[in-house]
Amino acid sequence: MMQQTPQQIIEGQRQDWNRVAGGWEKWDRFFDEQMAFLNHRLVADSRLRSGMQALDLGSGTGYPALLGAHTVGPNGSMIGLDLAEQMLVVARRKATALRLANVTFRTGDVTALPFEASSFDAVTSRFCLMFLPEIPKAAAEIERVLRPGGWIAAAVWSERDKNPSISLSMEAIKKVVELPPPDPTAPGIFRLAKPGDLAGMFQQAGLIDVTDQEFLAEWSYTSAEEYYTSLMEIAAPVQNLMATLSTPQVQEVKRLITQAATQYQHGNRITFPIAVRMVAARKPL
Secondary structure: OOOOOHHHHHHHHHHHHHHOHHHHHHOHHHHHHHHHHHHHHHHHHOOOOOOOEEEEEOOOOOOOHHHHHHHHOOOOEEEEEEOOHHHHHHHHHHHHHOOOOOEEEEEOOOOOOOOOOOOEEEEEEEOOHHHOOOHHHHHHHHHHHEEEEEEEEEEEEOOHHHOHHHHHHHHHHHHHOOOOOOOOOOOOOOOOOOOOHHHHHHHHOOOEEEEEEEEEEEEEEOOHHHHHHHHHHHOHHHHHHHOOOOHHHHHHHHHHHHHHHHHHEEOOEEEEEEEEEEEEEEOOO
16 A cells, blocks of 8 residues: 555545534534543643634634634634534634624644744643644644744543544444454554653644643543444544444444443443543743
8 A cells, every 4th residue: 555645635534524524513512521621631731812813723613713712802812723614613603602803713734834934822722632634743733823832732532442432433433343453653543542652742843831740531422322322423534444444343343332431330321531631831932
């Protein structure tokens, strides 16, 4: 198989995330309720405050750009950037419903930011950077568009074993069909899971005061069935694999996933531990 160029990878991701935008909108309230703490952590780590001009990378359906817009207030501004226009359609609807006039959403590539140098007081990013084919280029772009003294705060997934709600679907598929071993250097959910991976790239880009912390939390579902349904509707990489399976194979994968999820039954809910790597850094004055 020929290796894809960065541009081909990005275009494939654009198509994938556009395809699942409807699923993300359907499950939007669930993620607002279950993952709001990450939005608040990113806003805090980026030192957002009233009057700032801020940028959110990989906004999807508005995370955490909408909270950032609330924080910077009417005298500030927030721009949310994402590859997938259909995801941003959802984000714009939410901004309108919230009457946020200080946030705009636009499509763009994080490795070639369409902004002048020193344009932003702060940058946030939630679950975006690990999917990029050229992360050091993105780190350099972040450094370029930050104003001196400005902060970047990013959330990426930590190790696979600490995030069973993500990893057990792949484990189930591997029991049904043979999959090649994942390339640890390829774009993907756990690309920046190791301590120091993203922090080192920020340092190489010239950022300072770098912090790298594993943030432990949990999220929960009403049932294993609800978990499976959400997974199939929002997880583009899982969808791509499931599309290659026969109907009996899909049924077997579903059985294995829901069976594995019941290990995490606590009371009347399925509650998964999650581990997120929070990395923050500052541009020198």
